[in-house]
Amino acid sequence: MRPVLEVSGLSTHFFTRAGVVKAVEDVSFALNAGEILGLVGESGSGKSMTGYSIMGLIDPPGKVVAGSIRLKGEELIGYDEARWQKIRGNRIAMIFQDPMMTLNPVLRIDTQMLEAVLAHHDVPREEALRRSREAMVKVGIPSPDERLLAYPHQFSGGMRQRVAIAIALLNKPDVIIADEPTTALDVTIQGQILFEMQKLCRESGTALIWITHDLSVIAGLADKVAVMYAGRIVETGTVDEVLDCSRHPYTRGLMCSVPACNPRGQPLKQIPGMTPSLLSLGAECAFRERCARATAQCDTMPAIGQDAHAVRCHHPLGAPT
Amino acid sequence: MTEYIIRRLLQSSLVLVAMSVLVFAGVYAIGNPIELLVNPMADDAERARVIANLGLDKPLWEQYLTFFKGALTGDLGKSFVFNVPAVGLILQKLPATIELALCAMVIAILFGIPLGLWAGLKPDSIAGKTIMAGSILGFSLPTFWVGLLLIMLFSVQLGWLPSNGRGDTVNVLGFEVSFLTADGLSHLFMPALNLALFKLSLIIRLTRAGTREALLQDYVKFARAKGLRASRVVGVHVLKNIMIPIVTVIGLEFGSVIAFAIVTESIFAWPGTGKLLIDSITSLDRPVIVAYLMIIVTLFIVINLVVDILYSVLDPRVRLGQGAGQGAH
Numbered sequence: 001m002r003p004v005l006e007v008s009g010l011s012t013h014f015f016t017r018a019g020v021v022k023a024v025e026d027v028s029f030a031l032n033a034g035e036i037l038g039l040v041g042e043s044g045s046g047k048s049m050t051g052y053s054i055m056g057l058i059d060p061p062g063k064v065v066a067g068s069i070r071l072k073g074e075e076l077i078g079y080d081e082a083r084w085q086k087i088r089g090n091r092i093a094m095i096f097q098d099p100m101m102t103l104n105p106v107l108r109i110d111t112q113m114l115e116a117v118l119a120h121h122d123v124p125r126e127e128a129l130r131r132s133r134e135a136m137v138k139v140g141i142p143s144p145d146e147r148l149l150a151y152p153h154q155f156s157g158g159m160r161q162r163v164a165i166a167i168a169l170l171n172k173p174d175v176i177i178a179d180e181p182t183t184a185l186d187v188t189i190q191g192q193i194l195f196e197m198q199k200l201c202r203e204s205g206t207a208l209i210w211i212t213h214d215l216s217v218i219a220g221l222a223d224k225v226a227v228m229y230a231g232r233i234v235e236t237g238t239v240d241e242v243l244d245c246s247r248h249p250y251t252r253g254l255m256c257s258v259p260a261c262n263p264r265g266q267p268l269k270q271i272p273g274m275t276p277s278l279l280s281l282g283a284e285c286a287f288r289e290r291c292a293r294a295t296a297q298c299d300t301m302p303a304i305g306q307d308a309h310a311v312r313c314h315h316p317l318g319a320p321t
Numbered sequence: 322m323t324e325y326i327i328r329r330l331l332q333s334s335l336v337l338v339a340m341s342v343l344v345f346a347g348v349y350a351i352g353n354p355i356e357l358l359v360n361p362m363a364d365d366a367e368r369a370r371v372i373a374n375l376g377l378d379k380p381l382w383e384q385y386l387t388f389f390k391g392a393l394t395g396d397l398g399k400s401f402v403f404n405v406p407a408v409g410l411i412l413q414k415l416p417a418t419i420e421l422a423l424c425a426m427v428i429a430i431l432f433g434i435p436l437g438l439w440a441g442l443k444p445d446s447i448a449g450k451t452i453m454a455g456s457i458l459g460f461s462l463p464t465f466w467v468g469l470l471l472i473m474l475f476s477v478q479l480g481w482l483p484s485n486g487r488g489d490t491v492n493v494l495g496f497e498v499s500f501l502t503a504d505g506l507s508h509l510f511m512p513a514l515n516l517a518l519f520k521l522s523l524i525i526r527l528t529r530a531g532t533r534e535a536l537l538q539d540y541v542k543f544a545r546a547k548g549l550r551a552s553r554v555v556g557v558h559v560l561k562n563i564m565i566p567i568v569t570v571i572g573l574e575f576g577s578v579i580a581f582a583i584v585t586e587s588i589f590a591w592p593g594t595g596k597l598l599i600d601s602i603t604s605l606d607r608p609v610i611v612a613y614l615m616i617i618v619t620l621f622i623v624i625n626l627v628v629d630i631l632y633s634v635l636d637p638r639v640r641l642g643q644g645a646g647q648g649a650h
Contacts, residue, residue, distance in 0.1 A: 250586040
């Protein structure tokens with residue numbers, strides 16, 4: 001089966017006064033219909049920028065400098081703004097982190113939903129309204145007719161995020177990019193939304209990229225995982241492979257810093273040091289300074305393999321010695 | 322909503338009373354109009370007769386009470402100089418001032434918002450930087466100096482526009498207006514531009530700041546992620562949000578444009594209330610000064626009320642009349 005979305009060698013750089021920030025560097029992955037990819041990393045690891053790059057939403061001074069993004073075989077890199085507009089919200093949709101901020105506070109929900117339909121489909125208003133109502137029911141918003149006439153501030157955080165998800169679903173996109181959509185919500189709401197997203201993707205065959213720093217969310221939701229560090233994917237594979245048999249020292253470190261994995265009363269196992277500045281990345285492995293296994297070989301950036309469970313490390317854990 | 326407006330009107334009447342006391346006391350303190358009104362040759366009996374006639378022989382509180390009783394029936398006293406009701410005198414001049422102020426605001430809004438949007442959307446472009454530099458000039462050049470320069474350029478050097486007066490006027494609904502005749506327009510253009518300059522700069526800067534801030538908001542990114550055209554993102558999502566502060570400022574500034582058109586009216590000899598006020602102050606015509614200030618205060622109160630009502634139209638989070646703490650933030 002041909003993947004819905006193929007990203008290969010994607011690099012997004014920001015040309016700032018202080019220098020070139022390599023926010024995304026050589027990122028590759030493929031996604032099949034109905035599949036859920038968890039994109040994991042710390043703040044600043046480039047996971048959101050990967051999402052924006054796929055949406056064509058990188059603003060100057062940022063620029064996608066290399067790589068290819070293919071949506072059902074169609075190459076998106078090099079598209080002008082007008083063609084991107086036809087893709088965005090129609091074939092690739094995005095959901096953002098803070099539901100309090102993503103809906104326009106001064107526009108009614110129906111305005112914000114209708115415009116999303118009408119931007120891509122030449123249908124009468126009633127038809128657009130019908131689709132909006134349908135999408136709201138799908139994400140579990142009760143009495144959609146009434147809710148359509150409300151303003152965002154009349155919704156709770158969880159309900160707003162449902163509205164945002166409903167908007168993303170409106171045009172039945174091939175891919176949805178969810179940028180930490182449950183981080184700002186409390187745990188019970190988070191659980192409901194995760195469950196519904198999973199169900200919707202399975203049913204509609206929409207591929208989902210779930211960007212998060214929360215490993216427990218990934219464990220319950222995703223099929224595949226890609227762990228990002230300093231703009232690069234350092235380990236990728238199925239959920240079980242990556243989370244249970246982590247091979248990259250960074251992934252292992254992340255797993256060990258989850259409080260639930262530590263015995264009570266013991267200090268948490270942290271990864272020593274700090275994430276390197278994206279301005280000063282050299283030729284060496286970015287994780288080198290923080291890695292207990294680093295050797296002289298780590299002066300060069302290791303390549304990531306082509307296997308299903310691939311790792312960007314010269315000395316992966318669990319490697320046959 | 323109705324309850325809210327009634328409460329606001331009650332509060333406003335308190336403001337009016339407080340204001341009238343202050344103004345009355347203030348005007349009383351700035352010199353004695355008798356010296357200007359009575360012929361220096363007049364004898365003491367004549368002098369006393371005039372003082373009694375104007376009611377100036379009574380103590381201040383009694384003068385105020387007389388004024389207050391009159392004010393309740395809409396009578397703000399008679400002009401010492403012209404011996405006609407002060408209110409009538411002002412209302413006769415007010416249409417000219419309001420016309421000037423309205424034209425100035427229309428210029429400021431029609432040019433200010435698009436220019437500000439442009440500067441906000443393209444802050445690094447040459448056009449954006451030019452607009453901002455221009456707005457700094459508009460801010461900092463004194464009104465009277467710009468007015469004189471305009472006269473120098475357009476009236477004296479080029480001879481295109483007349484330098485003073487209202488020109489031909491047309492009677493519309495009982496008001497004389499200039500903007501409907503070609504001659505009137507040519508008279509109106511320079512004073513309106515002069516008066517608009519400061520407000521224009523203000524609106525440009527406000528719009529630009531609002532745009533820059535709104536563009537960073539997630540809802541703009543989300544709107545773009547929906548695949549909307551840039552014109553819709555800016556024209557609906559951005560503009561509707563930044564209109565809230567702009568409407569406030571336009572409202573407040575409209576009041577001040579009417580109240581402080583004095584300088585522009587003096588320079589272009591525009592026969593409005595500003596000129597009347599200056600004349601009244603020089604001749605210590607107390608009733609006219611007091612009446613003028615009372616009318617201006619009323620105007621401010623009305624404008625503020627209108628702005629508050631407009632708020633609730635623009636920002637759904639504002640619900641009038643339900644007290645504080647109802648907002649989402």
